Amino acid sequence: MNANRRTRISRLSAVGVAAAASVVVLAGPAFAHVTVQPVGAAAKGGYATVNVKVPNERDNASTVKLEVSFPVTEHPLTSVMPQAVPGWTVNVEKAKLDKPLKVHGKEIKEAVSKITWTGGKIGPGEFQQFPLSLGQLPEDADQLVLKAIQTYDNKEVVRWIEEPKAGQPEPQSPAPVLKLTAPAGDGHGAAPADDDKKAKDSKASDAHDDDKKETAASASDTTARVLGIVGIIVGVAGVAFGVLAGRRRAS
Structure with a gap:
């Protein structure tokens, strides 16, 4: 193999590596959204434990605040309980319901509308999970949209509030979505x-x-x-x- 041919191959290899690296860099942030993931079964009409997963997307700032809003008007949840996360302080806000709900013979007049975590820090290249116990999950929906707002220590605010639509491209800042399955045998996440x-x-x-x-x-x-x-x-x-x-x- 002559010198010119070796030079051309080396240049093509360098271009290929650079192109691949560009694809990786461009594709990376697309997977770094705030998401909600079920720990067990998320069945309609039942209860589920979920994790709100928050990755840090910035190289020069840390996430210091997370707000998660619940669809209290469309699908109010009668029970929302956060699990303690070391280093973070949690604040639960409730809103009055236009129409009270009855659960196990008890009238529910208000439901959780928003939960806020502060005081902790998610550094660059890290993520944090915030566990929640939710119920009763709506029976007349296939998913539950939980809008989130992520705040960095440089005052930047990222709003994950755009609801994904079936058959359409994913929005730039999609809201976390919890998929709901068919009701389980006992309504509490047990196997049919x-x-x-x-x-x-x-x-x-x-x-x-x-x-x-x-x-x-x-x-x-x-x-x-x-x-x-x-x-x-x-x-x-x-x-x-x-x-x-x-x-x-x-x-």
Whole structure:
């Protein structure tokens, strides 16, 4: 390979690496949104424990405040409880409901409208999770939109409040969305009866397969022993035949 060809290949390789790096740099921030992720099942009409995941998107600033708003008008939640996060102070705000709700025979006149975390710090290249217990989840919706506002120590504010629409490109600052599934068997996130039946059937099938394997192994072991004994008998008979034949030739 001549010098000119090696030079051209080196230049093309450098251009390719630079292009790949550019794609990575440009694509990175698209995945660094504030999101909400279920820890267990998020079933309609039930209760769920979720994490609000907050990544720090800045290289020269730290996140020092998070506000999460709940759809108290469209889908009020009768129970919203934050779990303590070391280093952070939490403040829960409630709003009066236009129409009181009845839960377990008790009338609920207000619901949580916003939760704010302050006092902590999420540094560059880090993320923090804020656990929440939510319920009862709406039965007439496929998702729950929790709008979030992220504040940095340089006074920059990022509003994650744009609701994603099906069939449309993702907005620049999408709001965290909790997907809701079909109601579970007992309404509290338990597995449906069908799933339990499938699990039992699967275990029974596995046990049956294990029995078949053990039976096959036992049969194989028995066969090996019989063949071994037959081999010994044949060997002894061969030795005896050889001895007798030798004696006949000698006589």
